[in-house]
Every structure is written in C-alpha cells, then in structure tokens.
Amino acid sequence: MGRIVLEKVTKRFGEVEVIPPLDLTIEDGEFAVFVGPSGCGKSTLLRLIAGLEDVSSGNIAIDGQDATSTPPAKRGLAMVFQSYALYPHMSVRKNIAFPLKMAKLDQAEIDKRVNGAASVLNLSDYLDRRPGQLSGGQRQRVAIGRAIVREPAAFLFDEPLSNLDAALRVGMRLEISELHKRLETTMIYVTHDQVEAMTMADKIVVLRAGNIEQVGSPLELYHSPRNIFVAGFIGSPRMNFIEGDVAAKYGAHTIGIRPEHIAVSESEGTWSGTVGVAEHLGSDTFFHVHQTGLAETMTIRADGEVGFRHGDRIHLTPREDVIHKFDAKGLRIA
Amino acid sequence: MARAVTSRRKTINTALAWGVGLIIFFPILWTILTSFKTEGDAIAYPPKFLFFDWTLENYSVVQERSDYMRYLWNSVIIAGGSTLLGIIIAVPAAWSMAFVPSKRTKDILMWMLSTKMLPAVGVLYPIYLMFIKLGLLDTRIGLVIVLMLINLPIIVWMLYTYFKEIPGEILEAARMDGATLKEEILHVLTPMAVPGIASTILLNVILAWNEAFWTLNLTAAKAGPLTAFIASYSSPEGLFYAKLSAASTMAIAPILILGWFSQKQLVRGLTFGAVK
Numbered sequence: 001m002g003r004i005v006l007e008k009v010t011k012r013f014g015e016v017e018v019i020p021p022l023d024l025t026i027e028d029g030e031f032a033v034f035v036g037p038s039g040c041g042k043s044t045l046l047r048l049i050a051g052l053e054d055v056s057s058g059n060i061a062i063d064g065q066d067a068t069s070t071p072p073a074k075r076g077l078a079m080v081f082q083s084y085a086l087y088p089h090m091s092v093r094k095n096i097a098f099p100l101k102m103a104k105l106d107q108a109e110i111d112k113r114v115n116g117a118a119s120v121l122n123l124s125d126y127l128d129r130r131p132g133q134l135s136g137g138q139r140q141r142v143a144i145g146r147a148i149v150r151e152p153a154a155f156l157f158d159e160p161l162s163n164l165d166a167a168l169r170v171g172m173r174l175e176i177s178e179l180h181k182r183l184e185t186t187m188i189y190v191t192h193d194q195v196e197a198m199t200m201a202d203k204i205v206v207l208r209a210g211n212i213e214q215v216g217s218p219l220e221l222y223h224s225p226r227n228i229f230v231a232g233f234i235g236s237p238r239m240n241f242i243e244g245d246v247a248a249k250y251g252a253h254t255i256g257i258r259p260e261h262i263a264v265s266e267s268e269g270t271w272s273g274t275v276g277v278a279e280h281l282g283s284d285t286f287f288h289v290h291q292t293g294l295a296e297t298m299t300i301r302a303d304g305e306v307g308f309r310h311g312d313r314i315h316l317t318p319r320e321d322v323i324h325k326f327d328a329k330g331l332r333i334a
Numbered sequence: 335m336a337r338a339v340t341s342r343r344k345t346i347n348t349a350l351a352w353g354v355g356l357i358i359f360f361p362i363l364w365t366i367l368t369s370f371k372t373e374g375d376a377i378a379y380p381p382k383f384l385f386f387d388w389t390l391e392n393y394s395v396v397q398e399r400s401d402y403m404r405y406l407w408n409s410v411i412i413a414g415g416s417t418l419l420g421i422i423i424a425v426p427a428a429w430s431m432a433f434v435p436s437k438r439t440k441d442i443l444m445w446m447l448s449t450k451m452l453p454a455v456g457v458l459y460p461i462y463l464m465f466i467k468l469g470l471l472d473t474r475i476g477l478v479i480v481l482m483l484i485n486l487p488i489i490v491w492m493l494y495t496y497f498k499e500i501p502g503e504i505l506e507a508a509r510m511d512g513a514t515l516k517e518e519i520l521h522v523l524t525p526m527a528v529p530g531i532a533s534t535i536l537l538n539v540i541l542a543w544n545e546a547f548w549t550l551n552l553t554a555a556k557a558g559p560l561t562a563f564i565a566s567y568s569s570p571e572g573l574f575y576a577k578l579s580a581a582s583t584m585a586i587a588p589i590l591i592l593g594w595f596s597q598k599q600l601v602r603g604l605t606f607g608a609v610k
Contacts, residue, residue: 029609032413047503050512052506052508052509071509072506072509072510073509073510073511073512073513073514075513077510078510078511079506079507079510081501081503081506082503083501085501085503085504085506085507086504086507087504087507087508087522087526088504088526089526089528098508098511098513099511099512100523102512102513102517103512103513144512146507150512
C-alpha cells in the first residue's frame with residue numbers, strides 16, 4: 001500500500017520559496033513521474049516526500065497516516081539515488097542486506113530476501129563483489145535491489161538513469177517499468193527527460209519553478225497540454241509555435257503544431273520554406289525549415305523515406321484538427 | 335635527447351632530496367651516535383663520527399637512575415588517552431559541521447583553529463591554579479584532558495576535511511534504509527572514513543607524545559611522560575651529553591618506529607584533499 005497525499009506543502013530555503021503551496025495525490029500502485037527543467041523543484045519535492053528535507057508548511061500523508069514530521073527511516077519508503085549511493089566498503093550482498101539488518105530481521109529471512117532480489121536483478125554472480133568492481137548498470141541494479149528487499153510502501157527514484165550511457169538507459173528504463181508491473185508498488189520517479197516520463201509514467205506531473213503546471217497521463221499531456229510550457233516540454237521534437245496573423249486566423253494569440261502533424265510536399269501546401277538541416281534517423285527524418293514566414297525555424301517530422309536535402313524549397317500542410325491554440329497568457333483555448 | 339636530460343635531472347633531484355633529508359635527519363642521527371659514546375668522546379674535538387669506543391653504558395646508567403618504563407607508560411597513556419578522548423568528541427562535531435552545516439560553521443572552524451594561535455604560556459597560570467584546586471596536578475588524567483583540549487581543534491579540522499569528501503547521498507541512503515543517527519555514523523560514516531580517522535589518530539598521538547610545554551609544567555614525579563624524562567637529564571646535569579643523548583634516544587625511539595611504519599598513511603593523511 002502506498003497512497004501519498006501532499007496538502008498545501010511548501011518549502012523555503014531561507015528567503016527563497018522553492019515550492020509554493022502545492023497539492024498532489026499519488027494513488028496506490030501508481031507510477032508517477034515528476035518532470036521539468038533543472039531547478040524546477042522536482043528533486044526537492046521528492047526529498048520532501050522522502051523526509052530528507054523538512055516541509056516549511058503543509059502536510060504529507062502516507063496511507064492515510066500523517067508523516068509530515070516522521071523521520072525518513074520510519075516512512076516505509078525506499079529511495080534510489082542518482083549517484084547510486086552504494087556503501088563502498090560493503091559487498092553487494094551487505095549493501096542489499098543493509099536495510100534488513102537495520103530492521104533487525106533474522107539472518108535466515110535476510111538471506112532469503114537478498115537472494116530473491118539478486119536473482120530478480122541478475123546479480124547472483126556478483127554478491128561478493130564490492131560496488132567499485134561493478135559497471136554502472138550493475139551498480140544501479142544493486143541500488144534497486146537495496147530498495148526492493150524492504151518491500152516499501154513506495155519507491156522513490158531520483159534521476160536514476162542519468163549517469164548511464166544511452167543504450168543502458170533504455171534497457172534499465174524497461175527493467176524498471178517491468179519491475180513496477182510485477183510489484184504493483186507505488187513508484188515516484190524524478191527525471192528531466194520527457195522521453196522517460198512519457199514511456200514509464202501512469203501519471204506525469206510537470207513542474208516549473210516549484211509549481212505544478214499539469215498533472216495527467218502521458219497521452220493527456222500530449223493531446224491537450226494546459227499551457228504553452230507543457231506543450232513545449234512534452235513531445236519530441238518540440239512543438240512549433242506560431243504567433244501573429246497566422247495565429248489570429250485561428251482566433252488565438254499563439255498556435256502550436258507538433259512536428260509530426262505537418263505534412264511535407266514538393267509542390268503544394270499551406271506554407272512553404274527552405275530546408276536548413278535534414279536529420280535522417282532512418283525510421284524518421286527531421287527537417288528544420290527556415291524562411292517560412294511563421295517562426296524562425298519550423299521542425300517537421302516526416303517518414304524516413306522522404307529525401308529532401310539542405311536548400312530544397314518545400315511546402316508544408318498542418319493537420320487542422322490537431323492545432324493547439326493558446327491565449328496571450330499562454331493558456332490553452334478549448 | 336630529451337630523455338637524457340630528464341634522467342639527468344632525475345638524478346640531480348634524487349641527490350638533492352637525499353641531501354636535504356640527511357641534513358634534516360642529522361641532529362637525530364648525531365643524538366643516536368652520541369648515546370653510544372663515552373662522555374669523553376661525546377665532547378671530543380674534532381668530533382668523532384663513527385670511530386669511537388662504542389658503549390651501552392649510558393643506557394644502563396640512565397635506566398638505573400630513572401625508571402624508563404614508568405615514563406614510557408605515562409607517555410602511552412597520555413598520548414593514547416588524549417587522542418582517543420579527542421576522537422570520541424570530534425567525530426560527532428565534525429559530522430555535524432560536514433553534513434548539517436549552519437551559516438556559522440566556517441566561523442566556528444576558524445575560531446577553533448585560532449585558539450591554537452594563542453601562546454600556551456598565556457593560559458598556564460589559570461590552568462595551573464585550576465589544576466591545584468581540582469587536584470589534577472601531576473596526574474595522568476589531568477594531562478589527558480589538557481592535551482585532548484589543545485589538540486581538539488586539529489582533530490576536528492582533520493576529520494571535517496575527510497568527512498567533507500564523503501558524498502552526503504550515501505548517508506541519506508543509510509537514513510532511508512532505516513539507520514538511526516548512531517547506526518549511520520557507526521556502520522556507514524566511520525568505516526568509510528577509516529583512512530582519515532587513522533591518520534588523524536596517528537598525527538595526534540605524535541603531537542601528544544612530543545608535547546613538552548604542558549607535560550613539563552603540570553607534572554612532577556608521578557605523571558611525567560618521556561618529555562619529563564629527557565628534561566630531567568638536561569638542566570642539572572647538562573654536561574653529560576652522552577647520557578642525555580641516551581635518554582633522548584630512548585624517548586624518541588617508540589614514536590620514530592611508529593612514524594616509520596606509518597609514514598605512507600601519514601603523508602596521505604596530511605595531503606588529503608589538497609591534491610586530487
């Protein structure tokens with residue numbers, strides 16, 4: 001069980017208010033991702049839930065119990081840190097067993113749980129090694145192992161994959177998602193990478209300057225972003241924004257069109273422009289188009305087969321049904 | 335060609351290093367040599383370097399006249415006790431300064447260090463009077479306390495430097511794993527800081543062992559450590575160089591041996607944090 005409720009939580013460091021009053025509920029078994037640019041307060045929010053930082057005001061409840069001033073050790077949460085934070089002087093076995101030893105479990109139970117976690121995470125062959133003798137991915141697995149043996153109410157992940165190389169990151173992302181499906185335990189995951197957020201989350205919480213900009217499922221955020229910030233942050237490549245007369249025609253201050261919602265053609269279209277850079281990914285091609293008279297650069301995502309080159313004059317046609325409209329304050333117009 | 339220059343420079347540097355090392359070590363070497371001479375050879379001119387009548391007589395005389403083992407034991411208790419007590423007090427202090435610093439932590443550290451700049455003799459009189467009142471004069475416990483206090487700033491500073499190098503996330507991980515503050519310090523911080531704590535202990539044992547001002551001023555017959563042992567041969571019988579040298583050699587031998595075997599640890603400890 002792990003339902004976490006934040007009520008009017010604030011955090012101040014001296015005079016600086018990092019988290020203005022904030023309400024948030026994370027349901028039991030949910031995979032919630034806090035995402036936002038660096039310095040948006042997502043890690044601070046996670047540390048408040050963990051108890052590693054004290055809230056300045058407001059309440060935190062875990063499973064209906066007020067945990068606002070409960071020390072981290074007593075909250076029943078497990079955390080995986082960005083730097084792994086393994087104990088360098090202990091073997092992998094002792095690292096994983098540490099929380100159980102602190103909980104004063106008997107040795108037989110500790111062994112059982114450690115071996116169980118090790119086999120789930122493919123660490124059985126490494127139990128007697130020190131963290132220093134492991135690769136980045138293995139260290140991350142040990143950190144996860146140390147978290148799962150406790151059978152916590154919820155897992156907290158603080159950018160756990162940002163120290164891994166790209167290929168490993170995709171693999172670990174999948175492993176964590178599978179772990180969540182199997183354990184069905186609440187997970188809160190902090191990242192600045194919107195791809196991680198989109199692929200893993202049941203619920204995404206987009207943060208900016210300590211404020212929650214929007215909460216919703218990945219597709220809700222993709223299809224109906226509440227404001228320009230969320231629209232620009234979710235989705236890759238980034239949404240194109242057009243202001244001025246073109247936007248006014250749609251009755252908006254700004255309109256947003258995702259790169260995948262613009263069709264390209266050699267001969268005809270609503271707008272035209274010149275290809276600046278064409279990025280061929282094989283499956284897709286990203287065109288960065290200039291001189292459209294709309295915005296400085298328009299990004300278009302086309303099929304991998306489309307073969308325009310630098311300097312080609314091309315025509316663009318947006319899909320009218322998925323154009324996002326925003327008012328002067330940047331808020332979505334329904 | 336470049337290679338030849340480098341190797342020649344290396345030779346010169348090595349020779350220079352040995353030269354400087356020998357100059358620094360020479361007084362100690364001379365003391366040790368003198369301790370094996372007769373009183374006559376000890377003051378002979380020109381000085382005799384290796385060719386003299388080697389004798390162990392000085393050592394037996396010194397041992398006969400004063401009980402070396404008693405002074406040695408006092409030194410061990412005073413140096414060891416003050417260091418141990420200092421570490422017990424300094425570990426939590428350094429922990430809080432390194433991991434939960436306040437706005438004034440840096441100031442407190444500087445203020446602690448500034449107490450080392452005070453001339454010791456400035457507080458001798460009040461401390462002496464306090465010791466009389468408390469009955470601590472010429473007791474080992476009294477010296478343990480005084481030496482612990484005068485070395486505490488250094489112990490805290492050194493431990494603080496080591497603790498600063500330990501990533502805070504590891505301690506937070508321990509906290510998340512259910513460790514109490516005591517368990518966190520005992521099972522995670524201390525084992526990770528063992529090299530640092532070891533060099534701190536080592537350096538402080540040496541400092542306390544060599545400390546002469548307080549040990550000479552606050553002891554008489556009973557609690558005197560080896561510094562008092564040497565001193566007893568200097569003033570009234572200053573002309574007996576050979577015996578004085580024998581006493582000095584006996585006094586510095588234990589710490590010299592300890593220093594020799596732990597020099598690697600000691601150098602690492604002293605340069606820790608300075609070089610990456």
